[in-house]
Amino acid sequence: xxxxxxxxxxxxxxxxxxxxxxxxxxxxxxxxxxxxxxxxxxxxxxxxxxxxxxxxxxxxxxxxxxxxxxxxxxxxxxxxxxxxxxxxxxxxxxxxxxxxxxxxxxxxxxxxxxxxxxxxxxxxxxxxxxxxxxxxxxxxxxxxxxxxxxxxxxxxxxxxxxxxxxxxxxxxxxxxxxxxxxxxxxxxxxxxxxxxxxxxxxxxxxxxxxxxxxxxxxxxxxxxxxxxxxxxxxxxxxxxxxxxxxxxxxxxxxxxxxxxxxxxxxxxxxxxxxxxxxxxxxxxxxxxxxxxxxxxxxxxxxxxxxxxxxxxxxxxxxxxxxxxxxxxxxxxxxxxxxxxxxxxxxxxxxxxxxxxxxxxxxxxxxxxxxxxxxxxxxxxxxxxxxxxxxxxxxxxxxxxxxxxxxxxxxxxxxxxxxxxxxxxxxxxxxxxxxxxxxxxxxxxxxxxxxxxxxxxxxxxxxxxxxxxxxxxxxxxxxxxxxxxxxxxxxxxxxxxxxxxxxxxxxxxxxxxxxxxxxxxxxxxxxxxxxxxxxxxxxxxxxxxxxxxxxxxxxxxxxxxxxxxxxxxxxxxxxxxxxxxxxxxxxxxxxxxxxxxxxxxxxxxxxxxxxxxxxxxxxxxxxxxxxxxxxxxxxxxxxxxxxxxxxxxxxxxxxxxxxxxxxxxxxxxxxxxxxxxxxxxxxxxxxxxxxxxxxxxxxxxxxxxxxxxxxxxxxxxxxxxxxxxxxxxxxxxxxxxxxxxxxxxxxxxxxxxxxxxxxxxxxxxxxxxxxxxxxxxxxxxxxxxxxxxxxxxxxxxxxxxxxxxxxxxxxxxxxxxxxxxxxxxxxxxxxxxxxxxxxxxxxxxxxxxxxxxxxxx
Numbered sequence: 001x002x003x004x005x006x007x008x009x010x011x012x013x014x015x016x017x018x019x020x021x022x023x024x025x026x027x028x029x030x031x032x033x034x035x036x037x038x039x040x041x042x043x044x045x046x047x048x049x050x051x052x053x054x055x056x057x058x059x060x061x062x063x064x065x066x067x068x069x070x071x072x073x074x075x076x077x078x079x080x081x082x083x084x085x086x087x088x089x090x091x092x093x094x095x096x097x098x099x100x101x102x103x104x105x106x107x108x109x110x111x112x113x114x115x116x117x118x119x120x121x122x123x124x125x126x127x128x129x130x131x132x133x134x135x136x137x138x139x140x141x142x143x144x145x146x147x148x149x150x151x152x153x154x155x156x157x158x159x160x161x162x163x164x165x166x167x168x169x170x171x172x173x174x175x176x177x178x179x180x181x182x183x184x185x186x187x188x189x190x191x192x193x194x195x196x197x198x199x200x201x202x203x204x205x206x207x208x209x210x211x212x213x214x215x216x217x218x219x220x221x222x223x224x225x226x227x228x229x230x231x232x233x234x235x236x237x238x239x240x241x242x243x244x245x246x247x248x249x250x251x252x253x254x255x256x257x258x259x260x261x262x263x264x265x266x267x268x269x270x271x272x273x274x275x276x277x278x279x280x281x282x283x284x285x286x287x288x289x290x291x292x293x294x295x296x297x298x299x300x301x302x303x304x305x306x307x308x309x310x311x312x313x314x315x316x317x318x319x320x321x322x323x324x325x326x327x328x329x330x331x332x333x334x335x336x337x338x339x340x341x342x343x344x345x346x347x348x349x350x351x352x353x354x355x356x357x358x359x360x361x362x363x364x365x366x367x368x369x370x371x372x373x374x375x376x377x378x379x380x381x382x383x384x385x386x387x388x389x390x391x392x393x394x395x396x397x398x399x400x401x402x403x404x405x406x407x408x409x410x411x412x413x414x415x416x417x418x419x420x421x422x423x424x425x426x427x428x429x430x431x432x433x434x435x436x437x438x439x440x441x442x443x444x445x446x447x448x449x450x451x452x453x454x455x456x457x458x459x460x461x462x463x464x465x466x467x468x469x470x471x472x473x474x475x476x477x478x479x480x481x482x483x484x485x486x487x488x489x490x491x492x493x494x495x496x497x498x499x500x501x502x503x504x505x506x507x508x509x510x511x512x513x514x515x516x517x518x519x520x521x522x523x524x525x526x527x528x529x530x531x532x533x534x535x536x537x538x539x540x541x542x543x544x545x546x547x548x549x550x551x552x553x554x555x556x557x558x559x560x561x562x563x564x565x566x567x568x569x570x571x572x573x574x575x576x577x578x579x580x581x582x583x584x585x586x587x588x589x590x591x592x593x594x595x596x597x598x599x600x601x602x603x604x605x606x607x608x609x610x611x612x613x614x615x616x617x618x619x620x621x622x623x624x625x626x627x628x629x630x631x632x633x634x635x636x637x638x639x640x641x642x643x644x645x646x647x648x649x650x651x652x653x654x655x656x657x658x659x660x661x662x663x664x665x666x667x668x669x670x671x672x673x674x675x676x677x678x679x680x681x682x683x684x685x686x687x688x689x690x691x692x693x694x695x696x697x698x699x700x701x702x703x704x705x706x707x708x709x710x711x712x713x714x715x716x717x718x719x720x721x722x723x724x725x726x727x728x729x730x731x732x733x734x735x736x737x738x739x740x741x742x743x744x745x746x747x748x749x750x751x752x753x754x755x756x757x758x759x760x761x762x763x764x765x766x767x768x769x770x771x772x773x774x775x776x777x778x779x780x781x782x783x784x785x786x787x788x789x790x791x792x793x794x795x796x797x798x799x800x801x802x803x804x805x806x807x808x809x810x811x812x813x814x815x816x817x818x819x820x821x822x823x824x825x826x827x828x829x830x831x832x833x834x835x836x837x838x839x840x841x842x843x844x845x846x847x848x849x850x851x852x853x854x855x856x
Contacts (some may be wrong), residue, residue, distance in 0.1 A: 027804075081260045107167050110194040111187075114160040116175060118200040123159030125238040126176035126201065129533050130154075132168060135538065139165055143402070146264055148235035150227065150403035155239035158266040158747040167191040175478070175534050177408055179205040179212075182478045182534055204504045205445050205474045210413040211424055212441075213244030215433075216276070216285055216322060216357070216396030217407060222249035226400025230259045233407070236399075238269045240408040243421035244429060245269060250286045251298045255291040268422035276322065279306065280810075282331030282351070285320040286310045288426055303331070303350040311352070314719055318433050319396065321356035321748040325375045326365060328810035330381060334691065339375045340626045341598035342383035351389070354434050356381070359395030359410045362538050364442055364545060372769025374686035382490035385520055385550060386595055388563030392433055392457075393549055395440040396399040409535055409542070410442035415455065432457075436549040438703040443535075443544030444506070444525040447472040450551045459561060462555040464642045466514050469551075473507040474527045475499075478534065479544050480527035487563050488519045491590040518562045520550040568595040572605065579607050583614035594623055601630055609634035613642035625690070627656050632662035640666065647674075653681035658691050664849070672850055676782050679819050688817040697786050697814070697845035699753025700829060701773035705731050705744045708769025709761050710836075717768035717834040718792050718806050725769040729829040731772045744772070752813070756841045757833060765837040772830050775846075776854035777822040784847040787816040793842055795820075798827055806834070811841050822852065 115126040130139055130152040136853050141149040141164065146157040154163055174197070175182035181202045189195050203446050208604040218231045220226050228236065234256055237245045247254035256271040274287030277296045281303060300306045310319055324332040331337075335346040335778065351833035355789070358366050358377050366377035381393050389770050395410030414429050415437035432438070436457035439446050451471045454460040460467065475481040484496040484507050493513065498506050506525075513521075527544030535542045551563045568586075575582035586596045593615060600608050612634070619627060628646070643663050649654045660674035710722045731744045749755050758771050777783075787793055787803065790811035795803040795818075802820035809815065833842045846853055 039785045047087055080199040107191050107193055108164045109167055109189040111165045111189060112162040112194050113197040115199050115201060123155050124176060125159060126174060127172040127239045127268050129155045129531055131171045143232050148232035148402055153403040155235045157235040157238055158264050165189045173533055174199040176201055178476060179203055181476060183636040202231055204476045206420060207413055207445060209415060211243040211416045211421060212411045212413050214242055214397050214408045214411050215246040215320060216248050216398045217245055218249055221253040222254050222401060227404045230256060233403050234260050234263060236402050237407045238265055238267060240406060243270060244407045246272045246274045246287045248274040250276050250278045251295055253289050253291055270421045270424050272426055281334045283322040283329045285322055286317045289314050289317060302348040304348060307350050307352040313495050316430060318430055319353040320353060321353050323360040323365060324356050325373050325377050340594055340623055342380060342387055355392035355394050357396055358393040361398050362405050362409045362542050363540060376721050386490055386564040386591055388565060392436045392438055394438060406535060413439040413441060425555060439548045441546040443479045443527060443531060444473055444475040444546040446523050446525055446546050446548050448523045448548045454551060455549050459552045466512050467553050469511045469521060471509060471523055474504050475506055479531055480529040481525050481544050482528055483526045485524045487522045487524060488748055490847045515553060515555040517567055518555050520552045522550050523548045564592055565595045568592055569599045572596060572599055579610050582611055586615060587618040593619060597623060597627060609636035609638040613638050616646060628658050628662040630667040651676040654687040657682060661691060676784060676819055679784055679817055689814055692814060692817060692847060693846055697847045698799055700775050700844045702749055703815050704749060705746050705772045706760055707735060707744045709764045709767035710737055710768040712768060716806055718794050729799045753845060754843045756842060758839050758841060762837060768831060768832055768834045770832050775827050777824055777827055777852055778854050779824050779852060781822060781824050781852040782819050783852055786814040786845045786847060788813045789833055789842040790840045791836050796830040808836055810853060813843050
């Protein structure tokens with residue numbers, strides 16, 4: 001067992017010479033002196049950005065999480081010491097702390113540290129995380145030289161440093177990303193004294209044949225958001241143990257190499273020039289690109305043209321779709337990619353991309369459907385694979401910050417002929433990304449081959465009807481990994497529970513399967529404990545998670561891989577005259593059922609209504625919601641019976657609503673009352689967006705009166721009352737704020753109904769504006785309204801507030817759906833829109849197929 005000591009003695013601070021080397025792909029490109037001035041001044045350069053570009057803000061601990069973490073891990077100093085010793089023993093870490101006197105004062109002492117690799121005693125990059133009673137604190141340490149620091153985190157590029165720290169007692173965690181061991185030790189910093197820390201870390205996770213990279217990284221310097229300068233970005237990457245960093249600032253070709261050459265790094269870091277092309281239809285990373293200032297046309301709304309231009313600029317570049325379902329910057333959602341069938345009929349859609357993010361940010365947006373990422377990108381991926389489309393699944397940090405969102409969490413392990421970051425070839429990594437030879441990690445690391453060594457991304461065939469899957473899962477001792485799952489064609493085919501957490505290798509074995517049809521397999525590994533504080537909860541606990549890209553297995557022996565969609569089409573064709581057998585064949589296979597419904601939707605099948613009706617009880621909610629519109633267009637009496645029976649079974653508001661829309665479409669006018677009654681009961685807005693996507697909506701008015709902007713003083717402007725709210729039934733007199741007089745102006749808007757407040761009032765930050773209009777109704781009733789806004793929005797009709805949504809987003813039609821009463825005759829509507837910055841505006845439409853409103 002290693003021993004840990006804390007004691008006092010007089011000693012003067014001294015520095016040692018660095019042994020770091022500077023490595024990378026590119027030579028000195030661009031004006032080095034000018035770039036260094038930009039970095040020193042921390043001046044952002046960022047063309048074409050707005051609050052709708054998908055740039056994320058700070059994420060912090062919640063008080064409950066902090067309290068739990070404090071209570072469990074840091075209840076007593078004695079327990080922390082014991083925990084430190086145990087971690088040191090398990091991880092083979094050497095660590096010492098000495099408090100020594102030094103010159104200084106003002107309530108601060110110095111922490112002098114060095115981090116070495118135990119195997120060879122070489123200095124290595126790493127990081128220190130300071131906690132007080134389990135809580136994150138702001139040390140106020142400035143980044144300088146080889147140090148990058150924010151709040152309670154200190155990164156070192158060369159393995160050593162000396163930083164001023166307020167006097168007090170701390171728990172210090174030392175580590176270097178997910179491949180290395182970690183150590184934690186309580187220390188006391190005394191004003192005027194120096195505490196010396198020396199840690200030895202072990203590279204516990206071995207990744208032969210793979211190097212790790214983050215292909216989505218930002219700087220404040222060139223993206224204009226977050227807080228990381230270029231030098232801080234590089235230091236944080238190498239401090240997290242990354243071996244390849246792809247610069248992807250918004251609409252900028254960023255080359256880290258010029259700044260990297262000025263850093264005295266203790267380990268090499270390969271870097272690549274890239275660009276996150278941030279457009280109105282989504283964000284797309286392109287890499288590698290030439291380090292030229294030429295920009296790609298980021299205002300394009302046609303993906304076909306955009307991808308073509310990227311290919312022309314860099315023929316071999318990876319085109320990577322970022323956060324495809326993240327509101328405001330979501331390619332899949334902007335072009336209405338069906339969440340069940342992975343189909344879209346948008347004329348400007350293009351399939352000419354290579355990869356997309358299954359995991360985005362530390363929290364892994366995209367894995368599951370949730371409010372910040374309302375449709376599972378993981379399921380989109382499975383749908384595409386089951387269609388026969390092969391895109392590489394990746395995971396990236398999308399970090400704009402030094403510490404709020406860690407670089408390299410998640411990260412990608414990409415096949416490479418060398419493990420040395422100084423020797424890896426950029427072209428090889430790019431080619432292996434396109435060949436799907438990628439294992440993604442947010443903690444554990446998965447190695448996966450089939451039969452006699454067929455790698456991730458490869459194809460093989462069964463032998464005697466069997467396929468052997470070889471799986472090895474590693475995790476550093478401070479990371480829990482307790483479950484491994486094998487996924488075949490989108491369904492879990494085997495789950496392995498791991499009890500022993502004592503070693504680095506959590507699972508190693510061969511699983512033999514007997515697939516009945518051609519099957520693609522991936523492996524997932526998860527853990528049930530947060531990785532804080534080395535990976536801070538942001539704001540939810542960040543749990544270990546990893547997955548591989550597929551291996552494709554030919555099970556039917558025909559020498560080719562047949563995707564599930566093709567199997568479904570063959571079954572439907574073979575049993576087209578035997579609907580009972582067809583239903584029985586499809587009912588027990590969820591992924592096959594989904595593909596079969598997609599085939600039925602696309603083909604002229606004479607007994608489609610009968611088959612859909614028989615499959616409804618076997619489908620999950622999302623699939624049923626896609627099946628009801630198909631029944632609404634079926635020319636058969638079975639469709640009416642099926643919808644009636646479904647209405648009697650339905651329990652959820654969204655299902656009742658969608659069935660009501662289908663029945664109304666078939667001529668049942670009474671069903672509209674069901675639709676209106678259930679809109680307020682649906683809590684998940686994405687379901688409403690999907691339900692009303694094909695329903696006609698018309699602008700409430702094409703003539704508005706607008707006034708503003710009003711400066712916001714509080715947290716957000718929707719809760720601050722300004723003069724127009726005093727009489728929401730009619731435009732009030734001119735308003736005054738801070739001595740500035742504002743008049744109502746009458747504006748004509750485009751036929752689509754969009755009110756562009758940026759064009760009318762200019763670009764402002766932290767403001768609100770108001771818009772007033774009138775519309776006529778032929779009788780009293782309740783009407784469904786749909787609103788889009790950039791950013792938050794509140795709506796009054798006839799003086800009553802009927803809608804309120806505090807949100808930061810880009811303008812997209814139909815983001816919000818609500819019901820409001822109207823009266824016969826003239827009705828007044830007042831809209832209030834908040835803007836945090838960048839573009840702003842709104843769109844208000846009415847869905848009124850029964851003609852309550854005049855002119856509908």
